[in-house]
Amino acid sequence: MVRKDKSNYRFLVAVFLFCIILIHDLVYPFVLVEKASQTSTFDNQQLNSITTIEEEPESPQSSPQTQFYSLEQKNLRKAALQRVEEDRRGLLEAANGTSHKAFYKAVKPEVFCEKNERIGYKGDGGKQVCNPAAVRKEDCTLLSLGLHNQIDYDQAIFNATGRHCKLLGADMNSQNAKTQKSYEEMGGEIFVGKIPANLTIPEMLEKTGRSEVELLKIDIEGGEVDGLEPLIRDYQSVYVA
Numbered sequence: 001m002v003r004k005d006k007s008n009y010r011f012l013v014a015v016f017l018f019c020i021i022l023i024h025d026l027v028y029p030f031v032l033v034e035k036a037s038q039t040s041t042f043d044n045q046q047l048n049s050i051t052t053i054e055e056e057p058e059s060p061q062s063s064p065q066t067q068f069y070s071l072e073q074k075n076l077r078k079a080a081l082q083r084v085e086e087d088r089r090g091l092l093e094a095a096n097g098t099s100h101k102a103f104y105k106a107v108k109p110e111v112f113c114e115k116n117e118r119i120g121y122k123g124d125g126g127k128q129v130c131n132p133a134a135v136r137k138e139d140c141t142l143l144s145l146g147l148h149n150q151i152d153y154d155q156a157i158f159n160a161t162g163r164h165c166k167l168l169g170a171d172m173n174s175q176n177a178k179t180q181k182s183y184e185e186m187g188g189e190i191f192v193g194k195i196p197a198n199l200t201i202p203e204m205l206e207k208t209g210r211s212e213v214e215l216l217k218i219d220i221e222g223g224e225v226d227g228l229e230p231l232i233r234d235y236q237s238v239y240v241a
Ligand SMILES: *[C@@H]1O[C@H](CO)[C@@H](O)[C@H](O)[C@H]1NC(C)=O
Pocket: 092, 093, 096
């Protein structure tokens, strides 16, 4: 979810989000993985070289955590990468509709996650997150869309990522004093506005001088499609360029 010119052609490594759909109260996994790649297809050499979880490209000084996949996992990952363009097209088409249920049905995980962690309370507030401790970047950004004065996820993900990431929250209603205070204590910022009519994700990033997002949580019942679709479209156009 990074909009940059081609000379600085880097994306966030992974955006992992889980949403609660109000109607069914189900959790839908949503994973978008953007690779810093010049091509839109993966050749055999690239596929065969998939043995480890990709490291965050911007922190070469951090100690590499090498995790080898089993053969089965490696094959699953290969198959997922080979389907990736088709899946993206499907997602883009689903985002063009008005049904957020259809949109989430089209969402497919693009990575195999070995270390799923439940972040936040059980039930509506908690979210499954893939290996949150892997966010090692100094200048990391956590996005939390939809607060409803329930910020146990926000506090837990802030902790799980080392208590130094910038936390950006958003909700269509202003939050109570307790929520605002908790956000302040974490050095976070809360935006108020309906996404995307009165507030967009790029606006939030621009106002806080961020260009990359490490983790995105979205829980904005029904606003997901309109809020994310512009980002998916932008990403798509950069990716295939
Ligand atoms: C979205 O839908 C409209 C009308 O159905 C169509 O004209 C347009 O090409 C579609 N866009 C994409 C990106 O699929």
